[in-house]
Amino acid sequence: MATTVAIIGAGPGGLVAARWLAAQGFEPHLFEQAPALGGQWTGLDGTSGVWPGLYTNTSRVLTAFSELPHTGDQTFLAAGDIRHYLNRYAQTFGLVDRIRLFSRVFRLSRGARGWTVETESGAEMFDRVVVASGRFQTPALPTVPGLESFAGSEGVTSTFHYRGAERYRRKRVLVGGCAVSALEIAAELAQGGADAVMVTQRRQRYVLPKFAAGVPSDHRIFTRYGVLADEQLPRSAVDRQLRDIVTDAGGSPEQYGAPRPDPSLFAAGVTLSQHYLPLVAEGRIGIRPWLTSVSGRDVTFGDGSTTPFDGIVFGTGFALDLPFLDDDIRATVALDTVHIDADRYTFHPDLPGLAFVGMWDQSGGYFVPLELQARWIAYVWGGVIPPLDPAAQRASIDAYRARRGLSQKTRMNIAAIAFARAAGCEPDLDxxxxxxxxxxxxxxxxxxxxxxxxxxxxxxxxxxxxxxxxxxxxxxxxxxxxxxxxxxxxxxxx
Structure with a gap:
């Protein structure tokens, strides 16, 4: 009798985990709370932060799994294209009949004989569990004095709930944050008929265009060399090399009229956006320091200026939220709104038979590292590679815990190579x-x-x-x- 695996979530992580576990002879069952597979890429309000006008900021080559290329030659894909791709992937690998839609898991616990998954349909036992419910579903809104008093006609929302520029036509809009969703939405609003668009940010990031000199930027910045350099060169040298790649491709923000970022790219951060800086240069997007207070329609900023707005949209990140984990599991992995203690974001030695997929925060596309993480899980559980060493796992977790309180954002190439090495499939240069x-x-x-x-x-x-x-x-x-x-x-x- 095949070993059963409950997979919580039927987005990209859950689907690719199911494909590779099935290849190792396991019997995966996917639980999906939404009425359709695809996770974020369904575009369904309430369970997805993908808005109708969204296009990927990663190229089609790096937004795919290894056995199913995209059709056509479009470089950056619309959200609907990704949704169709995931449906095609599920059909290709016989996953559709394994998915239970409208099945929200409200409790996961472990017992003497396995794992109990509880839904509205009842409780079921499984031999193993993969948690692939998504990292980006609970928006983290900032605490700002008076924010609850905001009286603009369009109210306060997050980029997760943004569904297009139409409602903001002829309105004055403040966008909070400087990550991808914030800058992309600011650009869409500026091009979509808003009367005024202002971005408020804590610091100025470098901005890398999605496409430069005929090459997608993710082909330039997320490379294997970048991982080797990170491991072997002084941090200052890696910082300089990455900054040179970014500024060679798109210049520096102050050249467009934005504030000058910190000379260190690691300190400033970097965001991919094709249109944001040109719109700043055209005066169609303004920039202010971080907001300090709100009163009615008026927002006051760190430079002392005050401006009225009709709507505020925050793109200020997400809390790590796994509400279905019982207290025992939650305590074992020391879960909070940012961190989860797991060896390379995947296993915990005190929770054999449980794995996590996609629970790290990164810059760059997720499809490549998700597949490599899924292969690692399948190879470990299937006996393809040696079993994990509990002492090494604890050392990995201790190293992660030592970084708590620091930024935990990971670059796509670092995550991909880490999982490839774990799965035994890092390519040999020689x-x-x-x-x-x-x-x-x-x-x-x-x-x-x-x-x-x-x-x-x-x-x-x-x-x-x-x-x-x-x-x-x-x-x-x-x-x-x-x-x-x-x-x-x-x-x-x-």
Missing amino acids: SWPDLRRALLFGPLAPSCFRLDGPDALPGAAETFARDAAAFGAIMSNAFTAREQEQWELLRERS
Whole structure:
């Protein structure tokens, strides 16, 4: 009899976990609270933060799983395209009949013989559980004196509940925050007929355009070289290299009339947005320091200025919220609104048979690391790779706990390589000399993780060569001058 696995959530993380667990002979059952699969990509108000006009800020190559490329050649995809892709993925791998829609899990607990999953239909026992319910479902609104008194006609909301610019036509709108959703929505409002759009921010981030010199920016910044550099070079050198990539692609914010960011990209942060800075330069988006108080329609900012608004939209992040975990599990993983204690965001040695998927906060696309994390779980539980060492797991958790209180945002390439190493499928540079440059400085396409290790594919090298060359990358071993300098610096330190 097959080992049963309850998977909580049928978004990208739940679907890819189900596909790889089924491949290892497990019997996955997906519980989805919404009336459709897809998680955030359903676009359903209340369970999704995806608005109708949203396009991905990651390219189609990095917004896909390794066995199912997107159809067509559009570089950045509409939200509906991703929804259709996930439905196609579920159909391709026989997952549709495994999904129970309208099935909200309200309690997960462990017992002597397995795990109990409770829904409105009753309680069921499973041998194992994967929590893939999503990291970005509970907006974190800031505490601002007088915010509850705001009297603008459009009220206060979060980017999670934003559903388009139409309601804000001929209105004055304040957007709070400087992450992706805040800047993308500010740009949509400015282009969608708002009378005035103002962004209030605690600090000025660098802004990287989604597309520069014919290449998607995620192909430039989320590379394997970036992971090796992070591991071996001084932090200041990595900081400088990343800042150079960003400013070479799109300049620095002060050149557009925005405030000057901190010289350190790590201190300032970076956000991908194609249109935001040009709209600032055109005067169609204004920028203010962080708001300090609200009274009626009037908002006062850190520079002492006061401006009336009709609506406020906050894009200030999300709280980590897993309300169905019982007190025992919650205490074991020391869950709070930011952190979860788990070895590489996945396993806890005191909770065998339980795994988490997609519970980290990162910059960059999730599809590639989600698949690698799913493969790691399936390979560990399926015996493809050696069992986990509890002492090593505890050391990993202790290292994570030591960083509590600091920013926990992870770059996509760091997450992907960590999971690839855990799953035993990090590509070996020496085995692929003709792909060396692409594997170092090219995109972390899902195909490159099918070159070596478990489930390597015979045609993966050709697929990866196409993926790396899709946007004009030179497929040769001849590094550019900058790449050669970076590689020599790395080899000196290794």
